[in-house]
Amino acid sequence: xxxxxxxxxxxxxIMGACLGTITSQAAxxxxxxxxxxxxxxxxxxxRAAAAARAKDPAWKPACAEAGVIQIGNSKQxxxxxxxxxxxxxxxxxxxxxxxxxxxxxGRSTQGxxxxxxxxxxxxxxxxxxKPGAIAVGKDGSIFVAGDGRLLKLDPTGKVLASAxxxxxxxxxxxxxxxxxxxxxxxxxxxxxxARMKAALELRRADVTGLAVTERDVFMVVPAPSEFTxxxxxxxxxxxxxxxxxxxxxxxxxQMDIQAHEDKMWIPHNARxxxxxxxxxxxxxxxFGKAGRVKAQDFGGCCxxxxxxxxxxxxxxxxxxxxxxxxxxxSATGKFLGxxxxxxxxxxxxxxVTVEMSQDGSRYYLLDTTRDAIRIFQTKS
Numbered sequence: 342x343x344x345x346x347x348x349x350x351x352x353x354x355i356m357g358a359c360l361g362t363i364t365s366q367a368a369x370x371x372x373x374x375x376x377x378x379x380x381x382x383x384x385x386x387x388r389a390a391a392a393a394r395a396k397d398p399a400w401k402p403a404c405a406e407a408g409v410i411q412i413g414n415s416k417q418x419x420x421x422x423x424x425x426x427x428x429x430x431x432x433x434x435x436x437x438x439x440x441x442x443x444x445x446x447g448r449s450t451q452g453x454x455x456x457x458x459x460x461x462x463x464x465x466x467x468x469x470x471k472p473g474a475i476a477v478g479k480d481g482s483i484f485v486a487g488d489g490r491l492l493k494l495d496p497t498g499k500v501l502a503s504a505x506x507x508x509x510x511x512x513x514x515x516x517x518x519x520x521x522x523x524x525x526x527x528x529x530x531x532x533x534x535a536r537m538k539a540a541l542e543l544r545r546a547d548v549t550g551l552a553v554t555e556r557d558v559f560m561v562v563p564a565p566s567e568f569t570x571x572x573x574x575x576x577x578x579x580x581x582x583x584x585x586x587x588x589x590x591x592x593x594x595q596m597d598i599q600a601h602e603d604k605m606w607i608p609h610n611a612r613x614x615x616x617x618x619x620x621x622x623x624x625x626x627x628f629g630k631a632g633r634v635k636a637q638d639f640g641g642c643c644x645x646x647x648x649x650x651x652x653x654x655x656x657x658x659x660x661x662x663x664x665x666x667x668x669x670x671s672a673t674g675k676f677l678g679x680x681x682x683x684x685x686x687x688x689x690x691x692x693v694t695v696e697m698s699q700d701g702s703r704y705y706l707l708d709t710t711r712d713a714i715r716i717f718q719t720k721s
Contacts, residue, residue, distance in 0.1 A: 386633070387633070387663060390633035390634050390640070391663070391664070393634045394633075394634060394636075394664070397634070397635075397636065399635070399636040399637075399678075399679070400636050400679055400682070401679065402666070402679045402680060402681045402682045402717075403678055403679065403680055403681075403719060403720065404667075404680055404681045404704055404717035404718055404719050404720060405681075405717065405718065405720050406681070406683070406715060406716070406717055407703075407716045407717060407718040408459075408460070408715075408716040409708075409711075409713050409714070409715055409716065410432065410456055410460035410713060410714040410716065411460075411711075411712070411713045412434050412436065412454060412456075412712055412713060412714065413436065413712025413713070414712060415711045415712055415713060417439070418709060418710055418711055418712040419439035419709075419712070420436050420437060420438050420439055420450070420712055421434060421435070421436055421707070421709060421712040421713070421714075422435040422436065422437055422471075422472060422473045422487075422692075422709075423435040423472070423473060423474055423475055423692065423694055423707065424475065424694055424696070424705070424707060424714060425475050425476055425477055425694070425696060426477070426696045426698070426705070427455075427477045427481065427483075427496075428477070428479075428481060430458050430698055430699060431455050431456060431457055431458065431463060432455070432456040432457075432458070432696075432705065432714065433453050433454075433455055433475055433477065433483065434453065434454045434455075434456060434714070435453060435472035435473060435474070435475050435485065435487070436450045436451065436452065436453070436454050436472070437451055437471030437472060437473070437487065438450060438451055450465065450467075451467065451468060451471055451472075452465060452466050452467040452468040452472065452498075453465075453466040453468065453472060453475070453483070453485065453498070454466075458698065458703065460716075464498075466494070466497075466498035467498075468485065468487075468492070470485075470486070470487045470488040470490050470492065471487045471488050472485045472486065472487045473486065473487040473547065473548050473549070474486045474487065474548045474549060474550050474551040474560070474561075475551060476551040476552055476553045476558075477553070478553045478555075478577075479555060481495070481496040482494065482495060482496070482501070482553075482577075483495075483496065483498075484551050484553055484558055485551070486506070486548035486551055486560060487546075487548055488546050489505060489506045489509030489510075489545065489546035489548075490503060490504070490505055490506065490509070491503070491504045491505075491506065491548070491551075491558070491560055491575070491579055492579075493558075493577075493578070493579055501578075502578045502579045503579065504575065504579035504580070504582070506545070506546065506548060506560070506562050506573075507562070507573050507582050507584070508545050508562050508563070508564070508565045508571065509545055509546055510545075511545065511565040511566075512565070512566075513538050513541045513542050513545070513565050513566050514566045515534050515537060515538055515566070516566060516567070518567075519537065519566075519567065520534065523537060541565060541566065542565075544563045544565075544594075545562075545563065545565045547562065547563055547594065548560055548561065548562055549561045549562070549563070549570065549591070549594065549595060549596045549597065550596060550597045550598035550599075551598070552598045552599050552600035552605065552606075553600060554600045554601075554602065554603055554620070556576070556577060556603075557574050557575070557576070557577075557600070557603075557620055558574070558575040558576070558577065558579065559572055559573070559574055559575075559585075559598050559600060559605055560572070560573050560575065560598075561589075561596050561597070561598045563594075564587065564588075568590075569587065569588050569589055569590060569591075570587075570589040570590075570591050570596040571584060571586065571587045571589070572584075572585050572586035572587075572589070572598060572605065572607070572622065573585065574620065585605075585618075585620070585621055585622035586605070586607070586618065586622040589607065589609060590609065590610075590611035590612055591609075591610055591611055591643070592610055592611050592642060592643030592690060593643065593690040593691070595610055595643070595646050595647075595690075595691075595692055596610070597646065597647045597648060597692075597694075599648055599649055599650050600650070601650035601654065603619065603620050604617055604618065604619060604620070604625065605617070605618045605619070605620065605622070606618075606648060606650050606656065608644075608645045608646060608647060608648045608658060609627075610643040610644055610645060610646055611643045613629055613630055613631040613638075613639045613643075613644060614627045614628065614629040614630070614639075615627060615628055615629050615645065615648060615656060615658060615670070615674070617672075626673070626674075627674075628670070628673070628674025629645075629674070631644075636668070636676065636678075636679055637668075637676035639658075639660060640660065640662065640663070640664070641660060641661065641662055641663065641688070641690070642690065643690065644660040644661070644662075645658035645659060645660050645668075646659060646660060646661050646691070646692060646693050647659045647692060647693050647694050647695055647707075648695065649695050649696055649697065650672075651697060652699075654671070654672040655669055655670065655671055655672065655677065656669070656670045656671070656672060657669055657680065657695050657697060657704075658670065658695070659693040659694070659695035659706060660693065661686075661688060661689060661690055661691050661692075661693045662683075662686060662688035663686075663687075663688030664682050664683070664684075664686070664688065665682070665683040665686035665688055665693060665706075666679060666680075666681060666682040666683065667679070667680040667681045667682075667695050667704060667706060667717070668680060680704055680717070681704055681706065681717040683706070683708075683715065686708070686710070687710065689709075689710055691709045691710065692707055692709055693706060693707055693708075694706070694707035695707075702718060702719065703716055703717065703718055704716070704717040704718075705717075
């Protein structure tokens with residue numbers, strides 16, 4: 342059963358499907374019934390955990406929701422991929438249309454949309470790539486990636502440099518371990534290998550995270566032939582790519598990265614931990630453990646999904662849930678409190694990018710299920 346579980350998690354990471362669905366499709370009728378029973382037990386455990394959290398004062402959030410910036414179509418979400426803040430506090434949103442869908446403004450958009458902190462559209466920066474990750478340097482330079490490419494833009498959107506993802510054209514090889522997993526589907530192995538190879542080839546172009554320091558640019562990409570993630574380091578003009586971290590375990594296509602001073606910070610979601618590493622990838626420290634009840638623990642199958650490192654070194658982490666929430670920790674991992682909790686979120690296994698305004702008065706949280714960014718403010 343251990344190898345079957347590993348196969349289910351791995352395939353979920355590629356296809357974005359939930360563990361129960363994959364298990365039901367891949368297993369025999371008897372195993373499907375077992376999976377259904379496990380899901381029912383998991384649902385009961387979630388209800389019990391939610392009841393315990395409701396009684397715990399440590400779960401009381403410091404902030405309340407103050408507004409929503411609706412960027413895409415809430416009834417047909419999928420275009421809003423990511424966002425970050427620039428030095429002026431404006432929101433730089435990555436938008437890539439899904440098929441022929443249009444934005445809330447009634448036009449097809451592919452690029453970066455710049456919004457004021459209150460949600461007014463200020464500028465549109467069209468891009469040739471579909472952006473999925475974004476970061477801003479101290480000098481105002483914008484780094485954005487997608488479709489297997491990494492771009493450096495000036496604050497007006499002019500392209501200053503461009504580089505290919507180191508794995509975008511790397512051959513996909515179906516190894517023995519993956520082939521053994523595919524055999525467990527009980528389907529024709531030749532067809533399954535072809536389907537898996539096509540999925541991995543498509544996945545190579547993804548970029549799941551970007552982070553910038555004064556001298557480095559870090560980019561997270563999927564490993565081309567297995568279900569892990571890698572971190573590559575570039576110089577400021579996107580040259581000299583170097584592999585610095587590999588074998589990161591992520592779920593549902595998510596692996597974020599942030600940076601502070603000369604250090605990388607990684608929310609290693611399938612390990613329920615936050616890791617600090619030097620610029621060469623050596624681990625310096627880590628904190629966190631799995632748990633659905635205590636506020637300082639990380640719940641769900643793979644949390645935390647996203648994070649930010651604040652100017653004073655404190656760490657914001659965001660969980661897609663359930664419950665969908667923002668938590669704050671010190672740089673050493675001391676739990677400092679729940680910043681915000683989203684009561685009406687379904688707890689989907691999705692990206693939940695988090696940001697804080699420079700004055701600390703506002704927090705922003707990505708809601709890809711509504712193509713929106715939620716705003717939270719400290720309770721008065």
